[in-house]
Amino acid sequence: MFDSTASNLTSQQSWVHLIQDHDAIRLLEITILPPYLNTCRWFAGKARQQSYFRIQFVHDIPFISGPETDEKAFLVILKVGYLDGETESYLLPLSFVELGQPDTPEILPKGIITGAVFNQKRGLVVDAIYDERFRGALYFNLVNQQVLLQKTGQLTFHRGRGLADDDSTGEVTSRVLPVDSSNSALVFSVPGQGEKYFLKLYRKLFQETNPEVELVSFLTEKSQFSHIPAYAGSVVWEQEGVPDVTLGMMQRMVENRHDSWNQTGDDLNDFLYAVPHRLFSIKEEVFDRVELLAKRTAQMHLALFNAEPDDSLFSPEPFTDDYREFIIQRFENLLERRYNLLIDNYTKLDPLAQRLAWVFMEAKEMIDEFVDDFRNRPLESLRIRIHGDYHLGQVLVTGTDFIIIDFEGEPESSISERKIKHSPLKDVAGAIRSYHYAVSAKLFGSVETAGIEPDHLQRVSERWFKLIRDTFMDAYLETIGSPHPLFKNSSEVNFLLLIYLLEKAVYELGYEINYRPAWVKIPLKGIMDVIREIEKIRIADPARDSELPRLQMGLLQPKKE
Known part of the structure; x- marks a missing residue:
């Protein structure tokens, strides 16, 4: 149980000047934030050996109302380094909740990062998604299409067609959806209409516009396809000379x-x-x-x-040739890893899965020939x-x-x-x-x-x-x-569908071997269906000069006692 009376972070500065207190920043980086992030479902680096946590950028999000002192949240961009592999960047919004005040919001325990004292004010540093003031500020900035200048670039709040004109005014209430996933989900209720908007805050960040924002905004703004939650807006960090970083997207609730x-x-x-x-x-x-x-x-x-x-x-x-080579290289690497996994785990499989695995491995040359077809076949x-x-x-x-x-x-x-x-x-x-x-x-x-x-x-x-x-x-x-x-034509449809079905089933095979050996027969049977269709194509093509043997379908029959 978190002891809210403990003060693990003390600063002579006020909360709004946190970034100026280098000792406080270092304490957050070294002592406070690492254990907190390792409790978060959205932090993907828990299984890797972490070498450092560094506060790379800090953006200001002023609150809508109240006294200016301490009335802002920070969008913190954390860079996480590992002993092996590439670094990662994560979004962690922070706010300070002063204790003992009449309007002190109630914070869920999972949102409390540390007890703190700023300029003699005792309170809690929290993940700001659990602070109603921060959620209200996000909504206000989105409906008003605000641009907030920062020390590094600017935060631009884009408004989409899915945000109704009538919802630009009036009070909204909000909550955090109690789901554990790789992102955080905030829900906004409009007076008289109930819960109407859903904002996904992206936690792991990439130096590119999120593909989800591109696709959902395109379908909402430039098509008549209505069977998606309509795009209502997005939060983007823009810097001159580098790709935009998507921080969040809001959609209509469904x-x-x-x-x-x-x-x-x-x-x-x-x-x-x-x-x-x-x-x-x-x-x-x-x-x-x-x-x-x-x-x-x-x-x-x-x-x-x-x-x-x-x-x-x-x-x-x-x-294009480049696209084909990309697919082929990815598939061949995937295929090689799956063959090795099957060999290493063969004895763990049930008899039906073992028989399917044998046919799959015996068909390797046929699959290789099919991949060559994809490389060279004219496709329109x-x-x-x-x-x-x-x-x-x-x-x-x-x-x-x-x-x-x-x-x-x-x-x-x-x-x-x-x-x-x-x-x-x-x-x-x-x-x-x-x-x-x-x-x-x-x-x-x-x-x-x-x-x-x-x-x-x-x-x-x-x-x-x-x-x-x-x-x-x-x-x-x-x-x-x-x-x-x-x-x-239908011939290309059938051929391309086999390519993607085979890739998908081979991909699934690795997960099942590692986590659900009893289910390995499911992707193996999917692979088998594709291999059978590949053989039908070979047999039906009189011009094909191939000396590859037929599928060893007899291997699928259970051994008689």
């Missing part, structure tokens, strides 16, 4: 029941309960929902395609900005429709890599793999099916998955329309 992953799990319950009775049952409404999500996905891609020709961030691009389809981390967990269920969220991109990729244009089929592959996970996890992880042979469960799950996959693809392509510049 009422929702749950995400599409949970809804799909609910839809699978009836199917699951029928399996032990050797019944196969899918309600018609399940297909209706899959078709609708496919339609919304296609509409999102059509909106991202319709950029102005001179808009370099969003205008479509061809499949186009690439655009896409969601980048698309799966059922990124789709909210709102009554009878869907809202797509979280456009930050792949968490393990750099910001520059997240902005690379891909075929929208990469998003489609993410959705398809997510459906495969949903049915596999439900059947292999439920008590109701615990006594059923894994091979039988595999066959049943595949039947469900293929029906759902085909339903999704048919509705997606019908919405895109044919012909469409995004996709040259």
Whole structure:
């Protein structure tokens, strides 16, 4: 329990002059902030050996009302160094709450950083997101499109179309969403309308505009696609001569029941309960929902395609040699690591996973040949900005429709890599793999099916998955329309979808080997499906001169006792 009477930081300066007290800054850097950050869910460096914490920049955020003394927060940019690897930068807003005052705000324990005395005033240094005054200042600056000059650059508050004109005046209340994630979430309530806006404060910073802000603002400001939380504004740190740094983004709140992953799990319950009775049952409404999500996905891609020709961030691009080499190099490195992981962990896998792993490893030459096809095959389809981390967990269920969220991109990729244009089929592959996970996890992880042979469960799950996959693809392509510049023809659609499905399943394989060995069969079966399709392409091509052996499908049969 934190002792609020303890004063771990004492300064003769007032809080507003914190930056001038070098001893206080050093105490924060060396003694106070390191242990605090290591308790925060959003701090990604906990598993690395840290060598230093340094306050690199400090920005002022004046509060809206009250006496000038001590009435401001600081946006602190912390640089964290490690014994190995690159440094990281984090955003930590700080405010000072004086104790014993009539209007002293109540601060949640997780927001208290240290007890402190500034200019003989006793109080708490806190993460300012837990201070109502700071949250109010953020909202005020956003609705008024303020520009706050700083010692280094300026803080610019951009207002978006999603922020209603009527919400520019009047008092708002706010709270911190009690969720642990890589960012912080603030919610603002407008009088008479309830909770209306959601502000995501980015904690780990990059010297570039966040891709989520680019995508959400583009879709809100320059398209008619309404199935996202509308862009309401952003907070950007601007410096002359260097890329902008995105500190936060505000969007409209969306009422929702749950995400599409949970809804799909609910839809699978009836199917699951029928399996032990050797019944196969899918309600018609399940297909209706899959078709609708496919339609919304296609509409999102059509909106991202319709950029102005001179808009370099969003205008479509061809499949260049550089792009192909980027994908190939990333995939080949990924593939090599996954082969090694399978070899090292083979004995930990269950019999079904072991058989799938054997076929995967025996098919290495066939996969290599397929990758060479991607390098050399003429492709006339186009690439655009896409969601980048698309799966059922990124789709909210709102009554009878869907809202797509979280456009930050792949968490393990750099910001520059997240902005690379891909075929929208990469998003489609993410959705398809997510459906495969949903049915596999439900059947292999439920008590109701615990006594059923894994091979039988595999066959049943595949039947469900293929029906759902085909339903999704048919509705997606019908919405895109044919012909469409995004996709040259059905042959290129099938080829590119296999590329992204294979990459996605191989990526998933590493996570399951490391964290959920019982689930390794799920990505392995996804890989197997792609390999089978690759072989069909080889067999159907009379011009192909290849002496590679056929797939060793006999390895998938269980050994007879």
